[in-house]
Structures are given as C-alpha cells and as structure tokens.
Amino acid sequence: MSGTEKGTYTAQARKLARIMHDGGCAPAKIGPLMVRIGETFGVRVSRAMDRRTIRRAVEEGGVAARMQTIYELSQSQGVTISADSTSNRGINIESSHMNLRVPDYTSGNVLTDPNSAPKVHFLGVEKTIDHSSAESVRGWNRRMQENIDLFNRSPLARRLERQYSVGDWLRILRGMHGDHASAEKSTAAGLQEQKRNATIHDLGEDVSSGKSYLELVEYLGAWNTKKIVEVGGLEAWNALSPAEQTERDVKMMDNIVTVLGREAYNALNPSDRRRIDLFVWGGCCMHKDLNSFKGGNNEMMLEWKKLGVAGPILLANKDNTALLQNLLDPTRPQDAVLTDDQLRAFEASTRGGVKTAALAGAIFNNKDDKKGQADRHVDFMTHALGLGAPHRRFPDTNNTRFGSHGDAAAELITYLPQYRQMMEVIQWSKQNPSLTNIEKNLRDALNDVPTLTELAAMAIYKMVITHPYLRQVRGPGTESTNHLELGPLHHSVRDHIQKILDNPDLLFSSDVRYQTATLDGLEWADSKAMKAVFELLPSLPHVKAITLAFFRGALTTWIHFSAEFAPGGLINTCTATKKQLAWMPSTNDANEGALGAYRVIIRGKPSLTLHQYNAQAMFRRNQTQDFMDTIFTAEDHAYIMREARRIDASSEEAQRRKEIVDFRLKTAETQKTKVQKDAQVLCDNLTRELVPESKMGELTVPLIHEQLNSYRARGAPNLLANSTYKKKADKLAALTTASAWYAVNGVPVVVPSVPESASEVPAVIAEGYCDEEDVEMEEAT
Incomplete structure (x- = not known):
C-alpha cells in the first residue's frame, strides 16, 4: 500500500495526516513519520507526504467542517449562537460558536436519531474592522453566506436535494448568549430584527402565492399605478432605461411581499407570533458572578466611611509614594493641607483587599516570567508547610481569570503567617536587604487589620456563594446544562444572600455550619480557608459589618445581572419545548477559550494564516472526521480538495487585511x-x-x-x-x-x-x- 492512487494521496492518507497534525505533529515531520509507522506494521509507503500537502489536507478538514455546519443546521429545528471579541496586535478579532442538537456520527443511527445531544460547535475566529455591533451582524451574515455557498455547491447538497439560505438559518435561530456588554446585546437585537424581517418575508410569499390569478392581477395593477406616479407619470417611466425599470420593479415586488407579510403577521394570534418570534438572550453565568463580586467590593469599600472608622492602608504606586511620603507619616499634623500634586496622587492610589490580592498575584505569579517570585514562592510554601509535593501556584490575579481575587484572598488568609514570613525572607535574602515598593505595600497590607478584614469578607463570599454557584453552572456533569433552566438557581442565589443579610448568625455565630451557610448546603470548597477565617475573626472588629456590606452590594448586582430570569419574562414563560429549541450553555467559556487559544498559537506561529487556524480548530472541536467518515463519499472528498486549493489561492487573509x-x-x-x-x-x-x-x-x-x-x-x-x-x-x-x-x-x-x-x-x-x-x-x- 503506497497511500496514493493515480499520483494523488488517498482520502485515508489525508485523514491520517489530519489526525497526526491535530495530535500536535509538525507538518514537516508527519510525512517521514507515516513512512516509519508503515515500516513498523509492514506496510510500504513509497512516498513521504510533504509539508505543503499536509497543510492542504488540514485545509480540507476545514472545508468539511464548514459543510458540516450547514448540514447540521439543515437537520435542526433550533439553533442559538454566541460570540465574543478582543484585540490582538491592534486588530479586533471575534470568535463565534453555534449551539444545536447534532447527530452522534459514531453510533450508526444518524438517520433514525438525528437530534441526539446538544453540542457547542466552533465557527472560527475572524478579524473585524471594528468592535461595533453593526460589524458583528455583518460578520455573522458574511460567515453564514460563505458557508452556505460552499455547501450548496457540494455533491452532498445535490444528493440531499437541498439548497440552504440565510433565511433558513434565521428561521431556526432561537437566541444568542454572551457576556453582558452592550455591544453583544446590540448584535443580538440586530439579528433578532433580521429574523423578524425574514419571517415577514416568508408570510408575504405565502400570502401572495395563495391569491387567485384575478386577485393578483388587480393587486399588481394598483401597485404598478403607484410605481408610475412616483416617477412622475407614464412618460417619465418610459424615459427610464430598462435597467432602472427592472430595478424599480424588483423593489416594488419586495415592497408588496413586505406589506402582505406584515399584514399577515399582525393578523396572527399572540401565541403563534411568540412561537415564530422566539429569540432568547442569555448572559454568561461566569460574568454574572464576576460582576456580583465587583458590586460587593464596591459596597464594601464604601462601608468604612459609613462606619466612621479608618479604612485599609493606602497602597500607592512608586511615583505616588514619593509624593505622599509626608502624608503617610503617622506623625503628620492632621490639619496639614495637601498640595495639588499630592491630592491627585492620593485620589489615584488604591487600597483594600482586592488591591492586595492583585499585588500578591503580581509578586507570586506574574504573567511575565522574568518578574516576581513565582518559583521561589512555590518552593518556600512547600518547605514552610512541610509538603511532599510542590505547593500550588498563587491564584492568577495578574491575568484576567474568573474568581482569582477571591481565591487569592482565601490563600492569603489561610497561610497568613507563612506569607508574612515570606515577605521578611524576600527582604533579608537580598544582597542589599530591602523591599521594592510593591513588596513593601504587600507586607504592610498583610499586617493591616482593615485590609485583612476585607480579605476575610472576600474569602467568606467566595466560599458561601461563588463556589457553590459555580459548581452548579460549570462543575462536573453540567456540560449539557441549559442556561434557560437556571432561573430557579438565580432566584435561590438572591434568596440566600437576603437570608444571610436578615440573619447574620448564619455566618457569625459560634456554631457556623456549612449546611446552612453555603448556597447549596454542601461542604466548604476550601475547609482550611474557612477554618483560618473563623480563627482570625476575633481580631477583626468590623468584619461583620464589612462582610454584610459585601453581600449587600453583591445582591444588588445579582438582581441586575439576572434580569433575564425575571418572573413573567421571556425565559420564565417559555415552555419546556421552546427551552430545548433555544438550548444554550450556561457560560461563554467556549468563546473566551477560543480567543485565548488563538492568541497563544499565533504567538508561537506568527506566519499561520487565519483560515489555516480555523480549519485546524474547527476540524478538531467539531469532531469533523466522524462526520466525514459517516457522510462523505469519494465525490465529497474530491470536492473538498478542489475547494481547499481555491481557498489557498484566494489570498483571503490579505484581502481582509486590506479591508x-x-x-x-x-x-x-x-x-x-x-x-x-x-x-x-x-x-x-x-x-x-x-x-x-x-x-x-x-x-x-x-x-x-x-x-x-x-x-x-x-x-x-x-x-x-x-x-x-x-x-x-x-x-x-x-x-x-x-x-x-x-x-x-x-x-x-x-x-x-x-x-x-x-x-x-x-x-x-x-x-x-x-x-x-x-x-x-x-x-x-
């Protein structure tokens, strides 16, 4: 077996190349490896596949993934979508996914059971001209139209006798989810409006096709008269060129269909209108928790002034510390007047538990490997705690990570004596014993009672609300959880926070039990942290008021960010069937992860084009090889080879950059x-x-x-x-x-x-x- 047929590598050889590339093999290594593997199993491979052919095979997998997208949409009754964007090297990039029930291609029952389980399928990362919702809507339309054109030209579409359209996609589009940014919601609103227009157009087509010949002639006659009057009469109409007349005729027919469709739409009963209009917006649960933590922190920081006591120590940066040196001196006269520069420095400086967690992250787990004490921190904590295995790394507050500041607060409180000792070791182990400004700030914060009070409040909220909530929205076994079914959970979050505000003894009595303290009644996610918090409470005189302020601010934010589950709202009134049609995951992790993965890969492979990346990523994440093994024929394999060559020669990346x-x-x-x-x-x-x-x-x-x-x-x-x-x-x-x-x-x-x-x-x-x-x-x- 040579792996080739009439000089062309077979579908099986190209499949193996894709699988090896997906497994991490470099394109230049795959050909020789295939030869060696063949020798091992007694199969002679006469010619090693070169790197260009490997890349072409990967591109073919991307073409198949795009065909798979439209094939699955054509088999579905409902789909939801999601997106997120960020910038990379000055260019805005947007990731997108679709959520729908897809066949299990490995079960052999594709035809008898086409809707086996909900899946999140990747649609790729795109470069966009800006971050506006209008551009995002255009991107969705362009992306879908390109995939539809690819599918409609394929042998698969001919075998199925099916031609798909953007209107077909809009008809089954049931909703969108993402973070809570206004741009994402505006994108959803734009697509919802397109869906409504497509519905009206369909109704208009149905009404016009249902009219009798005489009715249609009479109706068209009235519109023709109106059309001629608008241009200034019959002579003016005859003076128009044939192309202009055709353009006006096409516009007139579109107007006729729209008017008929709108009349039919308005005549529908409310239940039918709700059924065809179904479009649900859902906000990412991780962002809900993130914003609630932020709301709690804001309220906690304001509480110090309400209590009339001194708040956490000021943690000024290096430049502001020099300006505020006299202000920070405890012997400074209380009635001394600040200069303008000192006032600006004071207002720009921050303080408190969140700032302390961020400083600790910058020191113990800096995103720049050349900065901070990352490995020294792990080694010191391993030694200080007498652990056999290395201590875990400090929570990654130096990057954007959900819940990292709460985790950092729990870490600092749990091992407070060790972290205080480590700051001394950092100071006295230097050739010239000293602390940098950021190290000095962290040392002072770890010895400041108000700052420790805020860290304790953050750790309590993390264990009581955040961890139990996240266990239910993204913990093990929640992969198929429908976001639309999470209304009761969000009501219980608000109810539980209110219960704690009404009865603080649930957290501050002498016999606190996790069964009544945590949201889900399960054991503390970090029992060591809670034990350390309870031991520290007697030394924190204002911890009860500060913690309740945190919970109060979080409650306000929870109410705002879970508004889609309000009683009487769309999600609340949806039937079980509609919720299944509009299935969507509880988080936007798929897009967050796709954007991060792209940035990491492109950093190591700067010459990788976007369509090559998308081909590789879509093929892997959507299990496209299973789809190909089940659906494809030799004719389909030949088609994706031709399309891959066309895409390679089209310079899509260069054209997009030019745009x-x-x-x-x-x-x-x-x-x-x-x-x-x-x-x-x-x-x-x-x-x-x-x-x-x-x-x-x-x-x-x-x-x-x-x-x-x-x-x-x-x-x-x-x-x-x-x-x-x-x-x-x-x-x-x-x-x-x-x-x-x-x-x-x-x-x-x-x-x-x-x-x-x-x-x-x-x-x-x-x-x-x-x-x-x-x-x-x-x-x-």
Missing part, C-alpha cells in the same frame, strides 16, 4: 474632515461681530442663532441648545443674558487657525474623536 486598512484610512479621513469643519465653525463664531443689545430686536431667528453660537464659543454659561428655545422671545432673552454676562466677564478672543491636519487640532476640539482602543490604552497607562 481593515481601508476602513481605518477612511475613518481617519472622515474624522479629520469633521474636526476641521468643527474648527472652522469655532473660528467663524469667534470672529463674528457681536450685535449691540439695542439692535437685538431687529435680528431674525437665524441671526439670533448665530449670535448665540458666538457667545457660546466665547464661554457664556447656561446657554441651552438653540432648538430648546421654542419662541423668538425666549431666544432673545437668552441672547440678552449672554450679552450681559459677556459685558462683565468677556476676555480678549484668541482665534485659532483652522488646522490642515488632525494632529494640529486643539485638544478641546479633538476630544471625543479618539477610538475605543485609545481609551483603553490611556486607562491602562
């Missing part, structure tokens, strides 16, 4: 033009002659507006928008007031020159034109 560059150039030019226009308007307003009060009564309304604009440019206060003043008398009164103010407070006008480029625009004019990426970078700095 992104063109968009940025167009945006820059548009912004530049707008800024220049605004600058010109400002110059006009500042150079316009002001009319004396004695002649204001002679002004027309447009001239009054010009005068108001001139005073507004000169800084006149309390001037509303011109359209706000409905009567001329009101406009004149505002103008008189502005004139009186200017007579007293007017200053010489410095007229700026109109800039020739955006870089010359004064900051006061240019503000508001920076994009989202600039803002994020500014905040990070």
Whole structure:
C-alpha cells in the first residue's frame, strides 16, 4: 500500500495526516513519520507526504467542517449562537460558536436519531474592522453566506436535494448568549430584527402565492399605478432605461411581499407570533458572578466611611509614594493641607483587599516570567508547610481569570503567617536587604487589620456563594446544562444572600455550619480557608459589618445581572419545548477559550494564516472526521480538495487585511474632515461681530442663532441648545443674558487657525474623536 492512487494521496492518507497534525505533529515531520509507522506494521509507503500537502489536507478538514455546519443546521429545528471579541496586535478579532442538537456520527443511527445531544460547535475566529455591533451582524451574515455557498455547491447538497439560505438559518435561530456588554446585546437585537424581517418575508410569499390569478392581477395593477406616479407619470417611466425599470420593479415586488407579510403577521394570534418570534438572550453565568463580586467590593469599600472608622492602608504606586511620603507619616499634623500634586496622587492610589490580592498575584505569579517570585514562592510554601509535593501556584490575579481575587484572598488568609514570613525572607535574602515598593505595600497590607478584614469578607463570599454557584453552572456533569433552566438557581442565589443579610448568625455565630451557610448546603470548597477565617475573626472588629456590606452590594448586582430570569419574562414563560429549541450553555467559556487559544498559537506561529487556524480548530472541536467518515463519499472528498486549493489561492487573509486598512484610512479621513469643519465653525463664531443689545430686536431667528453660537464659543454659561428655545422671545432673552454676562466677564478672543491636519487640532476640539482602543490604552497607562 503506497497511500496514493493515480499520483494523488488517498482520502485515508489525508485523514491520517489530519489526525497526526491535530495530535500536535509538525507538518514537516508527519510525512517521514507515516513512512516509519508503515515500516513498523509492514506496510510500504513509497512516498513521504510533504509539508505543503499536509497543510492542504488540514485545509480540507476545514472545508468539511464548514459543510458540516450547514448540514447540521439543515437537520435542526433550533439553533442559538454566541460570540465574543478582543484585540490582538491592534486588530479586533471575534470568535463565534453555534449551539444545536447534532447527530452522534459514531453510533450508526444518524438517520433514525438525528437530534441526539446538544453540542457547542466552533465557527472560527475572524478579524473585524471594528468592535461595533453593526460589524458583528455583518460578520455573522458574511460567515453564514460563505458557508452556505460552499455547501450548496457540494455533491452532498445535490444528493440531499437541498439548497440552504440565510433565511433558513434565521428561521431556526432561537437566541444568542454572551457576556453582558452592550455591544453583544446590540448584535443580538440586530439579528433578532433580521429574523423578524425574514419571517415577514416568508408570510408575504405565502400570502401572495395563495391569491387567485384575478386577485393578483388587480393587486399588481394598483401597485404598478403607484410605481408610475412616483416617477412622475407614464412618460417619465418610459424615459427610464430598462435597467432602472427592472430595478424599480424588483423593489416594488419586495415592497408588496413586505406589506402582505406584515399584514399577515399582525393578523396572527399572540401565541403563534411568540412561537415564530422566539429569540432568547442569555448572559454568561461566569460574568454574572464576576460582576456580583465587583458590586460587593464596591459596597464594601464604601462601608468604612459609613462606619466612621479608618479604612485599609493606602497602597500607592512608586511615583505616588514619593509624593505622599509626608502624608503617610503617622506623625503628620492632621490639619496639614495637601498640595495639588499630592491630592491627585492620593485620589489615584488604591487600597483594600482586592488591591492586595492583585499585588500578591503580581509578586507570586506574574504573567511575565522574568518578574516576581513565582518559583521561589512555590518552593518556600512547600518547605514552610512541610509538603511532599510542590505547593500550588498563587491564584492568577495578574491575568484576567474568573474568581482569582477571591481565591487569592482565601490563600492569603489561610497561610497568613507563612506569607508574612515570606515577605521578611524576600527582604533579608537580598544582597542589599530591602523591599521594592510593591513588596513593601504587600507586607504592610498583610499586617493591616482593615485590609485583612476585607480579605476575610472576600474569602467568606467566595466560599458561601461563588463556589457553590459555580459548581452548579460549570462543575462536573453540567456540560449539557441549559442556561434557560437556571432561573430557579438565580432566584435561590438572591434568596440566600437576603437570608444571610436578615440573619447574620448564619455566618457569625459560634456554631457556623456549612449546611446552612453555603448556597447549596454542601461542604466548604476550601475547609482550611474557612477554618483560618473563623480563627482570625476575633481580631477583626468590623468584619461583620464589612462582610454584610459585601453581600449587600453583591445582591444588588445579582438582581441586575439576572434580569433575564425575571418572573413573567421571556425565559420564565417559555415552555419546556421552546427551552430545548433555544438550548444554550450556561457560560461563554467556549468563546473566551477560543480567543485565548488563538492568541497563544499565533504567538508561537506568527506566519499561520487565519483560515489555516480555523480549519485546524474547527476540524478538531467539531469532531469533523466522524462526520466525514459517516457522510462523505469519494465525490465529497474530491470536492473538498478542489475547494481547499481555491481557498489557498484566494489570498483571503490579505484581502481582509486590506479591508481593515481601508476602513481605518477612511475613518481617519472622515474624522479629520469633521474636526476641521468643527474648527472652522469655532473660528467663524469667534470672529463674528457681536450685535449691540439695542439692535437685538431687529435680528431674525437665524441671526439670533448665530449670535448665540458666538457667545457660546466665547464661554457664556447656561446657554441651552438653540432648538430648546421654542419662541423668538425666549431666544432673545437668552441672547440678552449672554450679552450681559459677556459685558462683565468677556476676555480678549484668541482665534485659532483652522488646522490642515488632525494632529494640529486643539485638544478641546479633538476630544471625543479618539477610538475605543485609545481609551483603553490611556486607562491602562
């Protein structure tokens, strides 16, 4: 067996190449390995597959995965989708998945049992021109249309005698889930509107096909008359070119179908309308917990002032520490006045349990391997605790990780004496014994009672609410959990927090039991941490008030972020059948993981194109080889080979990059033009002659507006928008007031020159034109 047939590698050989590549073998190594494996089993492989052929075989797997997507949609009655985005090397990237019931291709019952289990299937990562919801909606349409075209041209579609369309997908689209960002919700709203329009179009088609010939002729006659009148009569119509007439005829037919469809839609009874309109939004449960923790922390930090006691120690960065050195001195006079620089440094500095957890993460598990004490921390804790195996790494607060700050608080409280000792070891083991500013901050925080109080409150909330909640939404055995079935869980979270607020003894009595303290009544997720917390409580005088404040803030956030489960809402009123049609996972982990995986892979393989990455990832995650083994024929294998060659030669990556560059150039030019226009308007307003009060009564309304604009440019206060003043008398009164103010407070006008480029625009004019990426970078700095 040579692995080739008429000079072309067989489907079995290409399958083996894909499997080996998916297992982690480098493309250049796969061919020689196949030869060696063949020798081992007594099979002669006469020619080793080269690296280019290996990559082409992987691309073929991606083509098959895209065909699989549409095939499974054509067999389904309901699908939901999800997405998330981030930036990588300055380019916005978006990951997408679909959730639907798919056949078990390995069971042999594909035809008899086509809806065996719900699955989350990967649709790929795409580069987008921006982070807007409009671009995301366009991306969904483009992605689906490309996959549909690929499927409709295939031998598989011919065998099934099926041509799919975007409208078919929209008809079975039952919902979307993701994080709670407004952009994701806007994307869902845009797709929901498209779904409704597709429904109306279908109803219109049904109504028009059901009309009799005479009814249709009469109806079309009325629309034709309207069409001719709109262009100015019969002569004007005849003067149009055939192409223009055809365009107007097509538009007229679309309008007819839309009108008929809307009439039919409005005539439906409410239950039928709800059935065809079903589109559910679900928010990621991990983000719900993350936001509740943030809400609890915000309320906890405010509680110190309400108690009238000193809060946690200030943890200023290196620069601010130098400015605040005198302020941090306990012998400093209490009535000393801060300078402006000291005030800014004080307001920019942070404190508290969350900040301490972040500092500890930066020291003991820094994302930069050349910084911090990562391995020294593990070795020290292993030695200090007398463990046979290495101590676990510190929670990864230095990266974005769900729940890491709560875990860090529990870790610091559990091993507080050891961490205090470690800070001394760090100081005195240096050649010149000292602590850096961040190390000094952590040492001081670990010896500060209010900071320890916040850490204890964070650890308690983590063990009482977060861990029990996460066990039920993403713990073992929850892979098939339907997000739409989690309403009772979220109601129980709110009820349990309220129960603790009403009866704090559940946490602070002398005989606290996990059976009544935790959300699910199960044992503490970390019994050592809770034991350490309870031992520390007597030394923390305000821990009860601070912890209850945390729970109070978390409750408010839980109510806000679980609004989709409100009584009487869409999810609450859905039947069991509808909930199954709109099945969606409880978290958005699939997209979070896909984006992270792409960033890691592209870091090590910078020349890997996006369609190559997607082909590899979709093939693996969607179990596409099982689909191919069950469904494909020799004709299908030949088709995906041709399509893979076409995609390879299409330069899709380069075209997408060009689109992104063109968009940025167009945006820059548009912004530049707008800024220049605004600058010109400002110059006009500042150079316009002001009319004396004695002649204001002679002004027309447009001239009054010009005068108001001139005073507004000169800084006149309390001037509303011109359209706000409905009567001329009101406009004149505002103008008189502005004139009186200017007579007293007017200053010489410095007229700026109109800039020739955006870089010359004064900051006061240019503000508001920076994009989202600039803002994020500014905040990070």
